[in-house]
Amino acid sequence: MLSSLQIENVAVIQKAEVHFKPGLNVLTGETGAGKSILIDSINAILGNRTSKDLVRTGASKAVIRAAFEEVPGTVLDSLETVSYTHLTLPTKRIV
DSSP: OEEEEEEEEETTEEEEEEEOOSSOOOOOOSTTSSHHHHHHHHHHHTTOOOOGGGBOTTOSOEEEEEEEOSOOHHHHHHHHTTTOOTTOOOEEEEO
C-alpha cells in the first residue's frame, strides 16, 4: 500500500508531501488544486512514461519519492531483482 508520496518541482508544485492512511483515501479540491499532479506523480513512480513537461518551470529536475507498507513478499522478491530493497524508497527523477 502506498503510505506516502513526496514530490519536488512537479508542474506548479515546488514541494509537497502526502500521507495516506489504510482504507479509502480521497483527493478533493477545486480546479487547479493539484489533484491531477498527484495522480501523475503516482503513475510516474509506478513506472508509467513521464514527460519533461512535468518539471516545474525554472527547475532543473523534478523528483518523486514514494513509500509503501505491507508489500507482499513476492513483490519484494521481484523488486530485489531490479535492485530495490525494502529500505529503498522508489524515486523517479525527471530531467
